[in-house]
Amino acid sequence: MDADVAAPTARPDLSAIPREPGAKKPDAIVVGDRITRQFGGLKAVDVDHIEIQRGVITALIGPNGAGKTTLFNLLTGFDVPDSGDWSFNGNSLARVAPFKVARLGMVRTFQLTKVLAKLTVIENMRLGATGQNGEKFWQAAFPARWRKQEAANTVRADDLLTRFKLDAKREDFAGSLSGGQRKLLEMARALMVDPELIMLDEPMAGVNPALKQSLLGHVKSLRDEGRTVLFVEHDMDMVRDISDWVIVMAQGKIVAEGTPESVMADPAVIDAYLGAHHDTDLRDLDESALEAEAVAELGATEEDA
Amino acid sequence: MSTTTSEPTPAPGPAVAPQQVARTSKGAITAMVLAIAGLTLAVGITSPFAYVKARQALREIDAAPGRLTGRGMAQAAQILGIIGTLYLLAWVVIGFTAGIGGVELSGVLRTALNQAFGPNAIVYALAAIGLNVHFGYTGLLNFGQAGFMAVGAYGLAVSVVTWDLPFWLGIVVALGAPVVLALMLGIPTLRLRADYLAIATIATAEILRLVFGAVETKSVFGGSNGLTGYAGTFQDANIFRNWDIFTSGALGFERLDLGIVDFSKRDLWSMLVGWTLVAICCLIVWAMMRSPWGRVLRSIREDEDAVRSLGKNVFAYKMQALILGGLFGGLAGLFLALKQASVVPSDYSTNMTFLAFTALLIGGAARVGGPVIGAMILWFLISGLGAFFGQATSGSDPLVPSWLMDNTQSSLVRFIAVGLGLMLLMIFRPQGIFGDRREIAIDGR
Amino acid sequence: MVLLAAIAYVLLSPVSAAHADETEPPAPTESSSPAPAAEPPPDGQPYIRVALKDAETDAPVTGVTLTVFDKADDAEIGASVTDAEGVMIVPIPGNGVYRVVLDEDTLPDGIELSSQTSNEIEITARFEVNPGLFPIGVQDVVTTPFAERLSGSLVSGVKFGLLVALAALGLSLIFGTTGLTNFAHGELITFGAMVTYAVNVGIGLPVVLSGIVAVLVSALFGWAQDRGLWRPLRKRGTGLIAMMIVSIGLGLLLRNLYQYLIGSSRKSLSQYVSQGRHDFGIVKLADKEIAIIVIATVTIVVTCVVLMKTRLGKSMRAVSDNPALAASSGMQVDRVISAVWILGTALTGLAGVLLAVNSQINFLMGFKLLLLVFAAVTLGGLGTIWGALFGSMVIGIMVEVGPLFGVPSSIKEVGALVVLILVLLIRPQGILGRRERIG
Ligand SMILES: Nc1ncnc2c1ncn2[C@@H]1O[C@H](COP(=O)(O)OP(=O)(O)OP(=O)(O)O)[C@@H](O)[C@H]1O
């Protein structure tokens, strides 16, 4: 695994794709149309057309409250849109239950981490594995039916834990993990499902810089394994570093799309982020300030929860 | 679909080499055995030793975190040890005084122990095992367990009395009815938030009770008098019928006197069947909850959205849990119907659900044995307090003056105490006797 | 006015039936000996027998439900419906004092109890033959149109709904600000009634004064409960489910304590027990019923205005929206919650007071209402004030009007509970509630 991370990987060629909102992709894994979601008077999501390219890392960025998390919820079936339809690998997903979406290979993590606090780390991981005989009602009582599978899953889980530097915490209750460790566990657990498309909602928020670097490597290696990654992130450095394509949302709409470089120079994006301060280039933005803002926001929402 | 490129890497390095296989502390087991022996066989004589041993075990476990498990058991043994010691002391007191102010403590203790092992405790143990599956493991707040019990009991009674079906078919109906109820109740309500589910289930149980007791349905359910005359087959099967171990008791009933407890022939038969059922149910719960299936349930208790995001059909698992726990509840109702040979709608009130919850919480939620120990302790306390205050308020010169408490009032004291006990338990020891504070179903802190 | 006579016998053995006619005291109304149609229990078990007859036409009144309660512990002994001969029989366990309650809703169309008589009688069963005769005045209103009965039920539904609304408002306020699903809320209703009874009958103050005292004491009780129990639990970080279970324990404790204090029988206040009803054309109402409706309405309106307009109300709503934010913006959350408890229990206590005036006092009266209050609050959406009011009126009217549309009246609450479950099926968040955020 580590060897993969070190190997420099060539970014796929996305240069032929037009840099405009709702651009068509040559090989889209997710295609969505006219997806809207209204909360009271607020149109949280109003996406005309969205396509996610297979086999690349796509970043979804946008100011706080842009509707990124809501869009994640809609795509994965956790929330029901007012209108719209979308498909994954050609299967229409409108009104499909979240667990079925996950089984099809589209797995998401949560912005406010959802670890299973009173299960140990390794049990959290084992839960992620799919197709377990032992999870079936009529077979559960007979260990002979599931013991081997469980052992194989455990090997895979231990491997992922090592990759995410959680192996020392293997037997601890997940509730005792720190905020950053929870993010890691959630990501590792999602990988246990072996997803084709993994959707990460701010995976790096609260993870320390050193670990962040190695995590970046992991995310890239996911792409090299052939997976598709869609992630939400406020850290522009990270976005520039690993994403192949960037989609920008503001006030529920997709306002820009393109490669990281092109997007960050796009006046529409700067507009969306800064409103009044027109003249600053997004690249000069004080990233730590942006991040602090995101963390503060996260902290506030976690407190309510 | 791609797989992770992981070669199985054996022996990762010296740091991980001493694989931390946690084992159960021997001291805790010993303490537990001593404690149970003290409460059951040895009149409390082994209980002080159990207490001491349990304290040692606790210290050992805490000194080696992660390597020794069984902290819950050691704590349970410690508490049971205290109870047993008190029990022993009570015996000593009785030996010297043979009673206080007209209250015969040995009689009080006898009543309490009779009930702790008797059929009533079994009914509540079964109901609480069901609630443990619902609430303890899955986090479903089912406040309608009395409804499951009622359909179990009425399933048998209505089949045999109203429909004239054979007894065994009645049993089948009694076990099928809670499954049907679980399906009917679960489809609309399992998608609800915890507190809504509680209200919906409590309402369903009340609807059932009211309908079963209504005048309009009297021809089927027997109205408020309920139904009788279906339990003959059960009573006839009593294997103790011709045993020569019974002596004539106070009222001419034949009883088996075991010194500290005594049971009638009928109760003994009920207890044999009942405790067997309890053992089977515990075995099922144990086998299911250690499996990956049980892991999914516990995960749902923690956060169902997380489980959904991993591709598990949460609704189906909740339904399975509701059916399994409801089946145990139905079994409790069926057993109640058999042991008292009559079903009366007023038995299946919300209070019954609340008491079953109390039993579960005393023993400790999300523990296999919790509900059983809890039901025994609950009945020990309820009947012990009842007998004590009953005696203390009767006679010409009662221990408690009659202006403070008369004989009718004395029967209420125990329920006041249960209410207070439930509050204190929830506040100070939400994990119950068996539970592990770090892994409890309820965040009591 | 046409009067009917109802005769009940307490028969401790079938033989004593023969004596019945001889020892019958002169009845204030014309009476006739009942035809023995309903089967007495075969084994010589004692039973209560009631015959309902139209005094004028001598026709038996059939299909009326009568329920027998043991007066000592209020346990239901049995219920039965009068047969073709107008007779019903309920076996009783032995001698003692029994209460027979006639379900007015089951009276045949066109017949209702006249205003002077209660629908309850008390029968003392002794060993010697002791047949009792008691009159139930029944008014012949043969030509009552459906619309009139509907309007009557609607008005009692509104009255009941208003009482439920007071309690539901209290529950909803407390739930909204603290998240506590309070299973001891029914006991707060009973508390108001108990205090009224204690002050009225025990000390001897008039009912109106006693009611005011009861509301004040209820408010004090709410404040003390929050200070002594719930606030410390919040400080310890006790989970909501744990608190819910604590409230179950508290409810159990209070219920049994109430029974300890006043016993299990029903108690009446010293005034306004039975009042004649005035005829207002389409509805008939007693003075006390008018008073109850007015007091409840005014209280609810004032409460809503307070919650909407004053600073206290606004801070209550702020706390219920987001306690952490409210605290960080300098609000004294604890004081606001204290105020909510005071207001909530006072409203709930008032519901108890009005219920006591409306009928009687019993240790279970609040607990019996609890589910309906929950149903009301859930129906509208937990934690919203308008939802609670709306839900209460729906529940109140459903309970009272249901029997007109075929809901068996002995279980008229069932209809409301079924609707509760149906609403949850269609709109889990309640009718006026909002969905929660995910993720
Ligand atoms: N359940 C809900 N009820 C009401 N409003 C909601 C709900 N969920 C989201 N919103 C609103 O929708 C808007 C979009 O929210 P969303 O969480 O999608 O933003 P986001 O882009 O993920 O922001 P951030 O970067 O801060 O995480 C916000 O204004 C939010 O207040």
Ligand SMILES: [Mg+2]
């Ligand atoms: Mg977000």
